[in-house]
Amino acid sequence: MSDRSRSLPDQPNLRYLKIEAKRRLSAGEFPSLHDAQLAIAREHGLSSWAALKATVEAAEARFPALGHVRWVADRFAGADDPGWAAPEGDELRDHFDEHYLSLVPAQKLIGTLRSLAPRLRADLVVSHTTPLAVRAQIADLRVEAAARPDPPHRLATLSVYPLGQRVTDPRTAAPATRSSTGAPARAVRVAEESFAELGLVGLALAGRDRDDETPLWTVVRGWAQLDRNEPLHADHRFPAYGVSKLVTSTAVLRLVAEGRVDLDGPANAHLRTLRLDDGGVTVRELLTHTGGVVSPDERFADAIIDPVAPLGHTVSCDNRRGSLVPSDGGYAVLGQLIADVTGAPYPEAAAALVLEPTGMVGSWFPVRWPENDAIGGHLLSGDGSFVGAPRQVCTLPAAGGLWSTAPDLVRFGLAWSSLLPDELVREALRPQVAQPSGASVGLGWLINEAKDLYGHPGTGPGAAASLTIRLGTGAVTAVCTNRQVPIEPVNARLIRTAG
Structure with missing residues (x-):
């Protein structure tokens, strides 16, 4: 038996220790699995495999998010075996929060x-791991997870996406990085590291730190459109998708400040073109995704013909009113509310109320x-090469139709609060509804105090x-890319040292 002494890592892995025991048995180091396990236990300063197992399980209890992620990996590692049995509802609920399972149905998650x-x-x-969050890699996959703050700390979010190692497309080799005067070195590092790690075609970063005298900076890397070999520059426009909701919420709050919309009154009181079938749903509930408004199934098309058509003239609400359920339909209704109150189509009204006064000169709501000066969207094919994504736009402009540049998004972040009275700014950033992850929803904004x-x-x-x-300093960063990947971790790294 080995007489080497080892210490357990901060986050020991029982699965790894089991595999190590089997490997050393196969290598002929020990006559039996029991002997191999006993040797490993003693190498870690413990008298038996049972004692080692208890120690590891106690350590894992200090990091519940990591424990749940390891369960996912262990439980599904053999899922391609014909005899594998899928976990049923109760087993999934031991590891995933009920709200998460309502957003990602069990069959979709298992599949x-x-x-x-x-x-x-x-x-x-x-x-990286804390008791309630994990960032890890398994094979060529990035894993990001967060657990609820209340016991038993089930997973509230789980993202698994491919890393850059799968990219074999020679057109993305040796991308150029271009940065403006004053761009911090940390931003260039984040761009270069993230580009390779996520396997991107193009990446645009912009920001401004705490000092008001510091100019807005940009860093861009890669290509706007591979099929045209077009290098990316800071003025290229990207579909901002969900960020559009911030323009919509700010426009609504401007109308509230002018006394033209009642924040806590029924939304139907301001709607003319369509109606909610639940007449009690308030404007605040639409802003906080608690109105129970049903979103249309088809939200993307080659062109926007009629912004009301996807919703219908009577918009359905379900029995989830009062609960946090992300609703593009609710924000589409807010877009029509803005149009009905101002007498102008939503894109024109949003431009007058928000885009123009915040200096977002490169932003608008195109119909196709x-x-x-626009990027091409890209998808990664199975052989590691990039192909063009469908050139479709969101048919609900107020929920996902904004096209913008990374610098324009920063301009919005710097200036939006100047459009509103202080009390409405505070209300917009006041946590209104808790998210399972521990963050909150304000009036349009997602908040992590x-x-x-x-x-x-x-x-x-x-x-x-x-x-x-940043809540405390007002430092702003924006990140855009022309591949559909979770980009928030890049922005989290970027702003970590900002302002």
């Missing part, structure tokens, strides 16, 4: 994880995928965007 089975058999390499941040992400066909602002 997605089952498709990853061969890769889940690799070692889970943890790059734009041609000039523990991290001193607020903002909003957006993702859709072929692209993603993220806007983040």
Whole structure:
């Protein structure tokens, strides 16, 4: 038996220790699995395998999010075996929060994880963990997860997405990085590291730190459109998707400040073109995704013909009113409310109320995928090469139709509060509804007081965007890319040292 002494890592992995015992048995170091396990236990200063197992389980209890992620990897690693049995509802609920399972139905979750089975058999390499959050890699997959703050700390979010190692497209080799005067070195590092890690075509970063005298800076890397070999520059426009909701919420609050909209009154009191079938739903409930408004199934098309058509003239509400359920339909209704109150189509009203006064000169709501100074969306094919994403736009402009540049998103983040009275700014940033992850929803904004941040992400066909602002200092960063990947972790890294 070995007489080497080892210490357990901060987050020990029982699965790894079991595999190590079997490996050393197969290598002929020990006559039996029991002997191999006993040797490993003693190498870690413990008298038996049972004692080692108890020690590891106690350590894992200190990191519940990591424990749940390891359960996912272990449970689904053999899912491609014909005899594998899928977990049923109670087993899933031991590891996933009920709200998460309401957003990601069990069959969809199981199907997605089952498709990853061969890769889940690799070692889970943890790059960062706290008791309630995990960032890790397994095979060529990035894993991001967060657990609820209340016991038993089930997972409230789980993202699993491919890293850049899968990219074999020679057109993305040796991308150029261009930065403006004053761009911090940390932003260039984030751009270069993230580009390779996520496997991107193009990446645009922009920001401004705490000092008001500091100019807005930009960093761009890669290509706007691969099929045209077009380099990305800071003025290229991206679909901002969910970030559009911030323009809508700010426009609504401007109308509230002018006394033209009652924040806590029924939305139907201001609607003329369409109606909610629940007449009691308030404007505040639409802003906080608690109105129970049903979203249309089809939200993307080649062109926007009629912004009311996807909703119908009577918009359905379900029995989830009062609960937080993200609703593009609710924000589409707010867009029509803005149009009905101002007498102008939503794109024109939003431009007058928000885009123009915040200096967002490169932003607008196109009716189809734009041609000039606009990115092309990209998808990664199975062989590691990029293909063009469908050139479709969101048919609900107020929920996801904004096209913008990374600098324009920063301009919005810097100036939006100047459009509103102080009391409405405070109300917009007051946590109104708690999220399972521990963050909150304000009036349009997603707020994480523990991290001193607020903002909003957006993702859709072929692209993603993220806007983040520090609550304490007002520092703003924005990230845009022309591949549909979770981009918020890039922005989190970018703003971590800002302002």
